[in-house]
Amino acid sequence: MALDGKTAIVTGGAGGIGYAIAERFLRHGVKVVIADLEGEKGAQALADLEKLGDARFVKADVSKRLDVHNLLAETIDAFGDVDILVNNAGIVHAADFLDLKEEDFNRVLDTNLKGTFLTGQAVARYMVEKVEGGGAAGTIINMSSINAILAIPEQIAYTVSKGGVSQLTRVMALALAPYGIRVNAIGPGSIATDMLASVNSDQAARNRMLSRTPLGRIGEPGEIASVATFLADDDSSYVTGQTIYADGGRLPL
Ligand code: NAD
Secondary structure: OOOOOOOEEEOOOOOHHHHHHHHHHHHHHEEEEEEEEHHHHHHHHHHHOOOOEEEEEEEOOOOOHHHHHHHHHHHHHHHHOEEEEEOOOOOOOOEOOOOOOHHHHHHHHHHHHHHHHHHHHHHHHHHHHHHHHHHHHOOOEOOOHHHHHHOOOHHHHHHHHHHHHHHHHHHHHHHHHOOOOOEEEEEEEOOOOOHHHHHHOEEEEEEEEEEOOOOOEEHHHHHHHHHHHHHHHHHHOOOOOOEEOOOOOOOOO
């Protein structure tokens, strides 16, 4: 694999899917900076990840421009480069359209969509400068969802944000293609993390979700890490602007 020796930033890397991606990257010899809002959770995750390789934790809120710039600066300071960005940080909020509060709409959009834009733009600017200076092109992976395609009425803000992430992925891919920088997204279905537990708190909801998933089971974070590894690696060298769905067949076939 061409990943050995590369440097990655994984946002929302203190838990769930982000942690699984960081872990997988480290096993492939990637130097990894995890960024997360949660300081204590991040420090705990780092203690485990450090056993696998060269890892750092930076406390950062991806919806805040200064935090994002600090994250990039600390990454360059620690590892001298960044080749891979995984824009994974995200939150969900359950509310029907008529009940959704403005502050909750803003909070979800700020993290999921604006955070992906701010971090993507800051890292892309760095990557473009590197290419113009004769360096190798990097790659960016955004975390979308099956909600980018499915209209889920009880998750309005989240659904809108993930539709935005998949579109942002396409426009970023077009803007950065002249530099050889590839931008793709992953669209997970139901994956066993704290986020899923928060929206599927009762057995009836879990049964409903399973009945709509042809493979008949919830996915594991490691099954999303596998897709991230493919997209980060040269194996996917002709893939850009895509959202790759890993959803147990949940999207209509
Ligand atoms: P999770 O809640 O387990 O982990 C998300 C992490 O992001 C947490 O550690 C959290 O502290 C961090 N975070 C939240 N807001 C942040 C911010 N503003 N700045 C930095 N870090 C922040 O969730 P997960 O299930 O691992 O989700 C990861 C990504 O995958 C999200 O973008 C989510 O929308 C997406 N996704 C998850 C599922 C699923 O079923 N679990 C399905 C589709 C898409």
